[in-house]
């Protein structure tokens with residue numbers, strides 16, 4: 357099977373920088389980090405650890421419970437370092453605006469002028485790095501890192517393998533979404549051979565939910581609105597809805613006969629967060645871009661200012677016109 361990255365020169369640049377220049381590395385990913393972002397960051401950390409290159413993983417967000425089961429997730433730092441950083445690795449983020457503390461990362465770049473390494477699979481990535489490896493055709497950054505590490509012959513320990521496997525499993529909806537290719541399964545297979553604890557991770561990540569999560573699903577279902585003609589469905593979650601360990605969107609998207617799904621979640625500071633999913637014909641990333649959001653053709657997100665009712669009305673009106 358051919359290696360999926362044609363920019364071998366870029367990979368050699370990455371290799372020589374990391375192996376012979378980097379002495380202080382900061383690794384981070386997008387805000388509201390998912391398992392692809394977190395798993396990929398920890399996996400990169402593990403590889404750097406084997407090279408004895410000082411590095412930290414930084415996420416300002418508190419981790420979702422399901423992410424705390426990843427090996428070494430307790431080593432993630434919540435505050436950005438103030439000492440000099442010569443290398444900044446940003447994973448699974450199309451642009452710097454997707455980092456939780458954009459101002460902090462921008463001032464770090466200004467102060468220390470690190471080599472910025474951008475590794476991502478979002479089609480709207482702005483190639484903001486000094487080294488960019490952006491592959492929208494690849495299921496997850498987890499899979500992309502697997503290909504990169506394998507190509508460079510960098511060591512994949514069983515913990516690294518677990519993190520990459522979890523990342524792939526998460527971003528592919530447990531190998532069910534349209535982003536799954538033959539290569540994805542091949543990567544997963546090789547990660548199992550490298551010692552990824554697939555069953556244990558699945559148990560901890562997917563079959564370990566609290567009753568509160570079920571309450572959340574119940575609320576979501578009771579507030580669901582379905583338009584059978586235009587084939588879309590949405591639900592709204594008020595700010596006092598319980599925290600869940602499952603994305604409501606992943607539950608409601610299981611409904612047959614519907615192509616587009618939206619979940620509106622009321623959040624702090626007068627913000628509403630939207631999750632959008634499509635099963636094919638409709639590009640939710642393009643739709644989201646009109647409102648400052650983004651993502652992939654079949655999975656996107658938006659954050660908007662306004663009340664839950666206002667934002668829902670605005671979006672549903674627009675969606676109704678587009679479908």
Ligand SMILES: [Mn+2]
Pocket residue numbers: 392393448477495496497527
């Ligand atoms: Mn991803």
